[in-house]
Amino acid sequence: MRFRGKSFWVFILLVVGVAALLGQQAFPQDWLRSTSEAGRPGGKLAFAERAEPKTLSPVTALDRPSRDVIRCISGDLIHINRYTQKTEPALAKSWTISPDGKRFTLQLRHGIRFSDGAPFDADDVVFSFKVYLDEKVHSPQRDLLLVSGQPMTVEKLDAYSVRFTFAAPYSVAERVFDSLAMLPRHLLEKDYAEGKINQAWNLNVTPDKIAGLGAFRLKQFVPGERLVLERNPNYWKIDAKGQKLPYLDELTFLFVSSQDAEAIRFQAGDTQIISGLSAENFAVLSRDQQSRNYKFEDAGPGLEYNFLVFNLNDDTEGRLPQVARRQKWFNDLLFRQAVSSAIDRSAIVRLVYRGRGVALASQVTPGNKLWMNPALTVPQYSIAKARQLLQSAGFSWNQDGNLLDKEGLLVEFTILVSSSNAQRNQMATLIQDDLKHLGMKVQVVSLEFRAATDRVVQSHDFDTALMGLAGGDVDPTPSMSVWLSSGQTHLWHLGEKRPATPWEGEIDQLLQKQLATLNYQQRKRLYDRVQQIVAEELPIVCLASPHILVGAHQDLGNFRPAIIENYVLWNADELFWRIPAGNH
Amino acid sequence: MRIAGRLPFALWCLAGIHLLVTFAGFVAPYRFDTQERFQSFAPPTRVHFFDFNGTFHLRPFVYAVAGGDENSNEYREDRSAMYPIGFFAAGEEYSLFGIWPCHRHLFGVNAPARIYLLGADGFGRDQLSRLLYGGRVSLFGGFLAAALSVLLGLGLGAIAGFYGGRADDVVMRVADIFIVVPWFYLLLAIRAVLPLQIQPEAAFLLVVATIGFVGWARPARLVRGVVLSQRERTFVLAARGFGASNLYLLRRHILPSAWGVALTQMAVLIPQFILAEVILSFLGLGIGEPVPSWGNMLAYAQQYHILISYWWMLLPGVAPVPVFLAYHGLADYLHARLQSVS
Numbered sequence: 001m002r003f004r005g006k007s008f009w010v011f012i013l014l015v016v017g018v019a020a021l022l023g024q025q026a027f028p029q030d031w032l033r034s035t036s037e038a039g040r041p042g043g044k045l046a047f048a049e050r051a052e053p054k055t056l057s058p059v060t061a062l063d064r065p066s067r068d069v070i071r072c073i074s075g076d077l078i079h080i081n082r083y084t085q086k087t088e089p090a091l092a093k094s095w096t097i098s099p100d101g102k103r104f105t106l107q108l109r110h111g112i113r114f115s116d117g118a119p120f121d122a123d124d125v126v127f128s129f130k131v132y133l134d135e136k137v138h139s140p141q142r143d144l145l146l147v148s149g150q151p152m153t154v155e156k157l158d159a160y161s162v163r164f165t166f167a168a169p170y171s172v173a174e175r176v177f178d179s180l181a182m183l184p185r186h187l188l189e190k191d192y193a194e195g196k197i198n199q200a201w202n203l204n205v206t207p208d209k210i211a212g213l214g215a216f217r218l219k220q221f222v223p224g225e226r227l228v229l230e231r232n233p234n235y236w237k238i239d240a241k242g243q244k245l246p247y248l249d250e251l252t253f254l255f256v257s258s259q260d261a262e263a264i265r266f267q268a269g270d271t272q273i274i275s276g277l278s279a280e281n282f283a284v285l286s287r288d289q290q291s292r293n294y295k296f297e298d299a300g301p302g303l304e305y306n307f308l309v310f311n312l313n314d315d316t317e318g319r320l321p322q323v324a325r326r327q328k329w330f331n332d333l334l335f336r337q338a339v340s341s342a343i344d345r346s347a348i349v350r351l352v353y354r355g356r357g358v359a360l361a362s363q364v365t366p367g368n369k370l371w372m373n374p375a376l377t378v379p380q381y382s383i384a385k386a387r388q389l390l391q392s393a394g395f396s397w398n399q400d401g402n403l404l405d406k407e408g409l410l411v412e413f414t415i416l417v418s419s420s421n422a423q424r425n426q427m428a429t430l431i432q433d434d435l436k437h438l439g440m441k442v443q444v445v446s447l448e449f450r451a452a453t454d455r456v457v458q459s460h461d462f463d464t465a466l467m468g469l470a471g472g473d474v475d476p477t478p479s480m481s482v483w484l485s486s487g488q489t490h491l492w493h494l495g496e497k498r499p500a501t502p503w504e505g506e507i508d509q510l511l512q513k514q515l516a517t518l519n520y521q522q523r524k525r526l527y528d529r530v531q532q533i534v535a536e537e538l539p540i541v542c543l544a545s546p547h548i549l550v551g552a553h554q555d556l557g558n559f560r561p562a563i564i565e566n567y568v569l570w571n572a573d574e575l576f577w578r579i580p581a582g583n584h
Numbered sequence: 585m586r587i588a589g590r591l592p593f594a595l596w597c598l599a600g601i602h603l604l605v606t607f608a609g610f611v612a613p614y615r616f617d618t619q620e621r622f623q624s625f626a627p628p629t630r631v632h633f634f635d636f637n638g639t640f641h642l643r644p645f646v647y648a649v650a651g652g653d654e655n656s657n658e659y660r661e662d663r664s665a666m667y668p669i670g671f672f673a674a675g676e677e678y679s680l681f682g683i684w685p686c687h688r689h690l691f692g693v694n695a696p697a698r699i700y701l702l703g704a705d706g707f708g709r710d711q712l713s714r715l716l717y718g719g720r721v722s723l724f725g726g727f728l729a730a731a732l733s734v735l736l737g738l739g740l741g742a743i744a745g746f747y748g749g750r751a752d753d754v755v756m757r758v759a760d761i762f763i764v765v766p767w768f769y770l771l772l773a774i775r776a777v778l779p780l781q782i783q784p785e786a787a788f789l790l791v792v793a794t795i796g797f798v799g800w801a802r803p804a805r806l807v808r809g810v811v812l813s814q815r816e817r818t819f820v821l822a823a824r825g826f827g828a829s830n831l832y833l834l835r836r837h838i839l840p841s842a843w844g845v846a847l848t849q850m851a852v853l854i855p856q857f858i859l860a861e862v863i864l865s866f867l868g869l870g871i872g873e874p875v876p877s878w879g880n881m882l883a884y885a886q887q888y889h890i891l892i893s894y895w896w897m898l899l900p901g902v903a904p905v906p907v908f909l910a911y912h913g914l915a916d917y918l919h920a921r922l923q924s925v926s
């Protein structure tokens with residue numbers, strides 16, 4: 001009996017072992033193998049954010065700190081490599097596109113698990129897209145998933161393949177899947193069914209209630225101070241040597257108040273990686289690069305473009321008589337051209353960006369090599385030409401040299417700027433001085449960020465405003481809402497029922513056309529024309545774009561800054577310490 | 585009362601400083617808003633008596649400076665040409681007292697050289713010129729605001745002290761409210777409801793009016809105390825017995841004794857209000873670019889790289905110190921005189 005009992009247990013063990021082996025053979029884990037330099041595991045890394053994240057939910061996140069953190073704790077199906085700007089497999093190991101460009105079939109990796117250990121399969125994908133596409137959820141990603149007003153449809157073919165169908169050919173193609181975090185059905189299904197998905201995963205969430213497919217998972221959140229992520233043991237990437245990624249044990253986000261504070265914390269060694277340095281701080285910190293073991297990199301022009309926008313809204317008549325009176329000038333193309341040619345863009349680059357920036361010809365920066373229209377040139381700085389333009393538009397000068405319009409009214413207006421952005425305030429002071437040479441009396445009004453944005457977006461009570469926008473991707477489609485006449489961020493004229501001007505109508509047509517065109521060359525031609533129209537009609541006067549200035553500790557391996565967000569943490573899973581952990 | 589005898593050193597200092605800023609147009613070599621975009625953060629210009637050969641020149645001179653590469657702020661002197669400093673030199677146009685157009689400056693150099701005795705700011709604007717022009721806003725702003733609040737305090741304090749009863753209660757309770765109101769939030773609120781475009785002059789008057797109006801309560805209390813005690817003095821009672829009217833009593837017998845308190849109060853309040861203006865402008869609630877004030881000039885030093893790289897950008901923070909010392913000296917002097925008189 002005793003003997004039999006023992007062999008019974010041996011038998012059971014054998015069966016379990018064989019079954020486990022067979023199981024692994026039947027469903028081998030599909031690791032994604034990284035081609036970057038293989039590093040060593042261990043160590044911690046800290047990064048400073050200028051604000052606290054507002055949420056950890058990929059469904060509702062809008063602000064940059066939230067998105068930065070979410071990128072580290074979640075995975076997408078197809079990913080845009082921030083460095084090459086091309087798409088690459090992520091949770092989907094391969095995909096096929098039907099010849100008409102409407103249908104995408106994605107093959108998922110096998111054996112992937114969420115950070116809490118639950119398996120990931122097609123049901124999670126279907127659930128995730130159901131949430132993103134739900135109108136009641138108001139997810140910011142939803143707009144991108146519609147083609148000609150129709151949402152995409154998602155069907156599960158089997159446990160590891162999913163098919164997406166668009167109503168019309170969609171030019172963005174597989175790029176659309178980037179940054180759409182896959183959600184764990186087992187954790188969120190209940191919240192979604194109860195209509196509480198928007199409250200899920202706010203900052204009160206405990207680490208056991210949140211799971212993702214990113215390189216890291218939530219460990220601790222200290223309000224007002226820091227958010228700590230730890231290594232996700234179930235991450236699905238390995239390095240060239242077969243070691244599991246990520247290398248880092250912990251990734252910490254510190255919350256600081258300003259750009260300067262970021263630089264100071266980096267200099268003090270509290271953080272070991274930094275992005276979004278101002279050119280001045282870049283120069284200051286680079287000075288002791290050698291002695292302090294930093295390395296700094298100028299990654300070249302990013303996608304941010306700063307511009308002066310004229311208030312061309314048509315709802316000011318009667319409500320805001322002063323603004324309406326000035327809009328007579330702003331609506332005159334010659335006036336806008338005169339302003340554009342009187343602005344010394346090279347001085348902006350030199351004084352505001354200390355040379356680490358570029359003057360712009362259009363809204364597409366030289367950093368976006370795929371889409372910039374090379375035929376457009378930066379407007380030449382010429383006061384003489386500007387004066388000529390004003391003269392032909394019927395403006396004149398009085399004996400004090402002040403500019404008068406046709407009706408003899410002094411040309412005075414304001415430039416609205418957000419007080420939190422020192423660079424834009426400096427730009428405004430330069431432009432004020434430039435326009436003084438034309439006899440225009442310009443005042444810079446620096447308001448708190450929210451107050452300034454409200455005036456532009458809500459009340460339309462402003463003359464001109466100095467603003468900046470940065471696209472999240474190089475592709476023109478995600479930023480269409482700025483250029484479509486019906487767009488939500490069509491800053492110079494919001495809430496147009498139909499295009500207010502023929503050229504806005506043409507932009508609408510061009511953009512809709514490129515959206516349904518699959519060929520890159522054809523799309524490029526269409527978008528080149530959009531840029532040309534903007535440069536000619538000047539609803540916004542594009543000024544300059546800063547370089548992406550970043551830095552890190554000398555011993556941080558695989559540090560490869562990109563010009564797309566998140567500039568330095570996009571490959572957080574591959575970052576590693578060259579010297580043994582504990583020294584940082 | 586009259587202040588007789590030797591005027592204190594403090595008063596001479598103040599007179600000198602105010603004279604300098606009044607004639608800022610003449611003393612300053614440049615206008616406050618002249619940008620020289622290739623001289624961003626140029627350090628203070630060195631004034632030479634010896635050229636690089638070691639030859640002595642009686643008339644001091646400067647060299648033109650030029651930046652190295654455009655990403656750095658390192659400037660080198662170009663020693664190929666000397667630019668002697670001209671006194672009473674012709675330069676940029678300014679208007680004296682806002683009326684007469686003028687070209688003469690106390691000193692200046694010929695282009696392309698520029699003379700920045702106290703360095704240049706980020707736009708290549710002369711820091712000395714801006715300090716002088718900025719002093720106008722800050723010093724006269726403080727002075728006018730203090731005058732306003734002392735006048736208000738004198739009037740209201742006299743009414744409260746002289747008439748007593750209900751008038752006294754009302755004025756003093758309102759004064760209490762003014763003392764406890766957090767005036768900083770009040771100013772924030774005022775700025776928020778104002779239209780976007782206000783001329784610099786209007787902004788200046790607004791700042792003065794707000795600071796002055798908010799600060800009347802303390803002088804009013806002091807004046808009330810003086811009036812209360814004076815009212816019962818025998819000469820006042822005698823005058824009243826002869827049938828003097830209230831107004832006559834106030835004007836002839838009571839207020840003159842409050843003048844001293846008012847003057848001392850002014851000397852104490854002016855530096856406080858100068859500081860208030862500096863703080864307001866520092867926070868962006870005062871005068872806007874390009875018109876300088878010590879506060880909005882100092883605001884640039886909030887930026888880390890400026891704070892650690894360009895010491896001359898911190899001078900607007902040092903400039904009020906001698907002014908404050910002088911005003912405090914004056915207040916002490918006035919106080920001592922008053923004591924000795926009474």
